[in-house]
Amino acid sequence: MATVGIAGYGAYVPKYRIKADEVARVWGKKGEAVSAGLMVYEKSVPAIDEDTATISVEAARRAVRSSGINPVDIGAVYVGSESHPYAVKPTATIVAEAIRATPDMTAADYEFACKAGTAAIQTCMALVKSGMITYGLAVGADVSQAAPGDALEYAASAGGAAFILGGDHLIAEINHTVSFTTDTPDFWRREGEPYPGHGERFTGEPAYFRHVVSATKKMLEAMDTRPGDYDYVVFHQPNGKFPLRAAKKLGFTKEQVQEGLLCPVIGNTYSGSTPLGLSAVLDVAQPGDRILATSYGSGAGSDSFDLTVTEGIADYPRNHLRRMLENKVYLDYALYMKHRGALK
């Protein structure tokens, strides 16, 4: 079977943040209690002129620049998001044009709640393996929406990451991918509605945990590996607690999760969540490190990936994500509403 893996990656997190404390103050809740309950302390907020397209472009440009890959060799661009700026008109064409990969290529937008980005990675892997393309660009990005006062408002944030998939110049080989998918209506947004609805506690056991745990178990079985065989593990992060609980259920340690756990400081970036977690891990990984990443998208499904970091990582320009995490400006709730109001 032909080798396939990550030839480049790039991440983007907007500069603005709001603290969970500030959201709690407005709604008469105790910030400390909310933060302790969700393990979310602050979240990223897009600038007034940022949306899923601009975040995707910034992440994709970083991936192209860092990898040194000629964008003309990118034969497919897929952007996964649940907050595409247009209902009809692809975000992927904007991204492709902005990295100068057009016109000899294919493109499309994906939507699968929070796992559209990893679905895009799988599609690119298949196209590379089949020989249809040399390189493919997969992006997961969101400027997620939450109804004012809803529990989601403490976490719904903005950010994204882009991956260039290919067969050579790899910084990490993808050894295998598996998925676990069922029809589970735990979270949704109807056409034309500004905010999503969800099934409260139903989003836990039958939704997030069943899919994340099942996909990861399937991966361990398929690869004949044990949790201890991995240096890092990344799970989708709707809050800070769920990925740690999933890790515990599966026998992974807190230390394996820690490096890729960004939700406590940037919130839930939806389609950007697992891709950003994986980017944070790649920022520190060493050649030979083994990574397991499992996404989750409501509705519901999980995609799991088993990766081995290659020698190529040594020369790859890294750590820009850490810089973005540290370079931040806090907004109060009023300014946060202003930032959010300009976006769709």
Next chain:
Amino acid sequence: MAVPRYWREIPQRYNLVGTKCGSCGKIYFPPKVVCPTCRRKSLGHMEDCALAGRGTVESYTIIYAPPPHFEGEEPYTMALIKMDEGCYLMGQVVDLEPQEIHIGLRVEACFRRIYEDGTRGAIQYGYKFKKMEEAETP
């Protein structure tokens, strides 16, 4: 702005594609068909040339009373930027408090939403500038 005009200018607006004179080597943005210095000699020798996106603030102004499509973004900063390739262009500097702008500030291009034609019209994207990331400052 009409959609056809926006579409025609996408290479400039997304990727800062200007032109380079094949005769004297000078780089122009926005693109020119003829080099004003070499004139006839440059005809047919003007080549597309994408700017790297880095430059220095030469002058600036802070907008408190914006035109209609930019209401809500004020106060914002517009700067005259000397690009590293030598040409000048005007752009908004974002993710920066107005008091942080100064002449000599190193900036780099970023991709942002510029303008949207109401809630039903097209969304137009393009370049703006932000402070250059520290590690990348020469």
